[in-house]
Amino acid sequence: MTATQSDRIWTAGLLVIGDEILSGRTHDKNIAQVASWLQVQGIRLAEVRVVSDEEDRIVAAVNALRADNDYLFTTGGIGPTHDDITVDAVAKALGVGVTIHPDARALLERYYADKPGGLSEARLRMARVPEGAELIPNRMSGAPGIRHGSVFLMAGVPHITAGMLDALTGTLEGGVPLKSETIGCWTAESEVADILRETEAAHQACQIGSYPFFREGKVGANFVIRSTDAEELSSCVHTLCDALGTAGLDFTPGGI
Template sequence: MEAESRQWTAALVVIGDEILSGRTQDLNVAQVAVWLNQHGIRLAEVRIVPDDLNRIAETVNALRAAHDYLFTTGGIGPTHDDITVDAMAAAFGVPVVVHPDARRILEDYYRDRPGGLTDARLRMARVPQGAELIPNPSSGAPGVKMGNVYILAGVPYIAASMLEALAGKLEGGRPVVSVTVGARAPESDVADLLRETEAANPGVAIGSYPFFREGRYGANFVIRSEDGELAKRTGEELARRLREEGYEPVAGGI
């Protein structure tokens, strides 16, 4: 019973100067969050850090100690500024080595490709000593697992492929179920109603997300719970009370 009620958490470190400069728009936060929720793990914290070895190592050590899992995206490619592996090794206090299985994977992947396995491409076989590999069906170069830290590629479709390879391999709780109720109701008008509904239904959390469409204000109220039936009942109750108060429902709500 204790295992069922435990809340598993993870953090995500997005690594890269290109994210902080705005040149590249990050897409990994959303897909990592969705994937984690499917495994009953809540993404509790996200940090974006530059390509700075010390900053990465400090952030990794802080977050891996604070959460059950830590994921990182970015900085494991073939170029000189891909320093995530080096930073991870510094965080764990171990040297960087070429993983023999990673080297074999890259040799096979590049055998019939122009240029073959160059020194630059071989950088993608480097791991902190003692690390395990995360399969990468998309582009050959594997991800890396070190303790409770999972090092993924920054390219979203490759990161997604690595997450698929991890499916079912992490311990977690129950996924959080979300139910959305939409209404033409300004948040300030229904704040007390939302608070009362949440208090009357222990085990749910209600978030409010305003919108402005077709010249009118409204909001989507999202009910979240690990108990799917409870989330549904609470959503139905909230939708009924909003109708009774005279607020028009909007498409997508209950």
């Protein structure tokens, strides 16, 4: 692998679709699990957008996110009801038609064979895909996810999304996975701002995030150091610990 290949950062955008998310009726749980899964694949989640069930908004978001990233994932809007319009919107964004995927139809026929109502017209909507798409296996409910090139359409239900991600594991090209270490410290982050800035500046391959908290009547912060370079990450951790110790601050490797 050349230096250019190994240093490349692969990115993904995530589009969360659904009025229920924006109204607060449903709390999204997919962002965290998609981000964690992507990190293991060597892909960074670079941007997340949440849009309503409006075709024009979905089309605009799809085109913006796929233009800026290597991959685009969507969650929500691929079910059997009239407001599940993700397939139509993505097809419009891609400039292709919508068709019934024969393998998806066969999967749904088997899944609903012994269920009341069988494969109804509403349920058959879950076999609709943008033309040229492949299927993402769904071991939970029969209805598959959809892949069209670098665009991945997944369910809004978190445990179903998790299964689809599992089916995709190892199939996407990515870079070196992003590693992280956490150091916790009972101090206000403003008191160590200079230490954090100087430590990060001395380790160009690392990024340091500061996440303050208030517990047990005390102010503290967790410092998360991230890097694709294991040696640089270790060096940065030691430098930060030394600096915090020199400043007379109590810190806890692994976070508080």
